[in-house]
Amino acid sequence: MSVSSMRDPYQILGVSRSASADDIKKAYRQLAKVHHPDLKPGDAGNEERFKEISAAYSLLSDPEKRARYDRGEIDGSGQQRHAGRSGFRSGGARSRSFSDDDPSFNFGGEDWFSDLFGGGRRRSGGGAGPGAGSSGAKARGTDIAYSVTVSFVEAAQGTKRRINLSNGKSLEVAVPPGTEDQAKLRLKGQGLGGMGGMSAGDAIVEVHVEQHPFFTRQDGDIHMEMPITLYEAVLGATVRVPTVSGPVAVKVPPGSNTGSMLRLRGKGVVSQKTKQTGDQYVKLKVVLPEPPDAELVKFMEGWSKTRSYDVRKKAGLE
Numbered sequence: 001m002s003v004s005s006m007r008d009p010y011q012i013l014g015v016s017r018s019a020s021a022d023d024i025k026k027a028y029r030q031l032a033k034v035h036h037p038d039l040k041p042g043d044a045g046n047e048e049r050f051k052e053i054s055a056a057y058s059l060l061s062d063p064e065k066r067a068r069y070d071r072g073e074i075d076g077s078g079q080q081r082h083a084g085r086s087g088f089r090s091g092g093a094r095s096r097s098f099s100d101d102d103p104s105f106n107f108g109g110e111d112w113f114s115d116l117f118g119g120g121r122r123r124s125g126g127g128a129g130p131g132a133g134s135s136g137a138k139a140r141g142t143d144i145a146y147s148v149t150v151s152f153v154e155a156a157q158g159t160k161r162r163i164n165l166s167n168g169k170s171l172e173v174a175v176p177p178g179t180e181d182q183a184k185l186r187l188k189g190q191g192l193g194g195m196g197g198m199s200a201g202d203a204i205v206e207v208h209v210e211q212h213p214f215f216t217r218q219d220g221d222i223h224m225e226m227p228i229t230l231y232e233a234v235l236g237a238t239v240r241v242p243t244v245s246g247p248v249a250v251k252v253p254p255g256s257n258t259g260s261m262l263r264l265r266g267k268g269v270v271s272q273k274t275k276q277t278g279d280q281y282v283k284l285k286v287v288l289p290e291p292p293d294a295e296l297v298k299f300m301e302g303w304s305k306t307r308s309y310d311v312r313k314k315a316g317l318e
Contacts, residue, residue, distance in 0.1 A: 009056035009069070009076050017070065021061070028057040033142065036192070138196030146205045148173065152212035155179045156222075156244040156269040165190060165203060173205055178220065178270030181209040215244070220271030220278025225285050226262075228252055230296075233286045243267045243280055250282065260284040 010017055013027040035050045059065045059078055068074045075081055148161040158177035164170050173185060184206050191201025214224050226241060236254035240247045243264065250262060261283055268278025289296065312318045 007052075007076060009059050012052055012056040012076075013060065015060075021063075024057065024060050028053065028061075032057075036142070138198050139194060140198045141192040141194040141201035143201040143204050144191045146203055147208060148175070148205060149208045149210065150175055150179070151210050152215055152217075153244050155181075155207070155209040156217075163203075163205065166192070171203075175207055176270075178272055179207050179209070180217075180272055181207070183207045183272070214242075217269065219273060220276060221268045222278070222280045224280070224282055226282045227285045227287045228256070230286060230288060233257060233284070241280075241282055244269065252284065256284050256286075258284060258286045 187203040190203035264280040267280035
């Protein structure tokens, strides 16, 4: 495609004339990832569209070229609009045709393949352009993003999820034990194919961990609040406490109070920082019977007449 027939580059990228450089780059990236030839191999119309997008970005990403276009000095292909300027061949009125195969047609000092896909662009022999397949362009394949959702316990213990890749393949993904919310797993070579013999991109899988009804996590440690009865707190008891690996029997010491903390060693999750398994912390909460027990009320009335203790003064609230 000769870009001399290009439409308005602003319209091609879908941005306004007041768009910032970042807006232009963002629009280009979005379009390029939709129309890159690797996504639609053999689609000649899509390849032409991709060339048009790339040429429009080439012009608008170059501040000098963009300013000259805005002033009407050059057209959308970079050609001079008036005879006698440098865009015409000497001695004639025929304008020079810029194309993507012309070595002088560049991207304003910015390697668009590198910018988009993280690879390098090279010319060989005849200087093939970005639409010429593997004959001249070289670029690592682009990464593709996916996401999976797992429960809190699955993330703690490790699990597997099957995802459908953009190439139609189905792949089972191992979610390692101790995976945190929004962690990203990289699957090498499972993205889009590279160009010119370069390696394929990767599949980046973001893991979303659901909240748990009573577990919370701090690095490798798990925290929870455990309700106990008044008599369990006063007399002590053995209670069943849930953990991510199943319930365990835990002794509540006599005289325990709301806020007392029990530590279950090794019952946390694998820390992604230290690679060590953390602990589970159980915070006790004394709960009175509902509805109030008549005998307990009567007992407390008599007990309070002969015994008293000032909990607010001890806490510094009086």
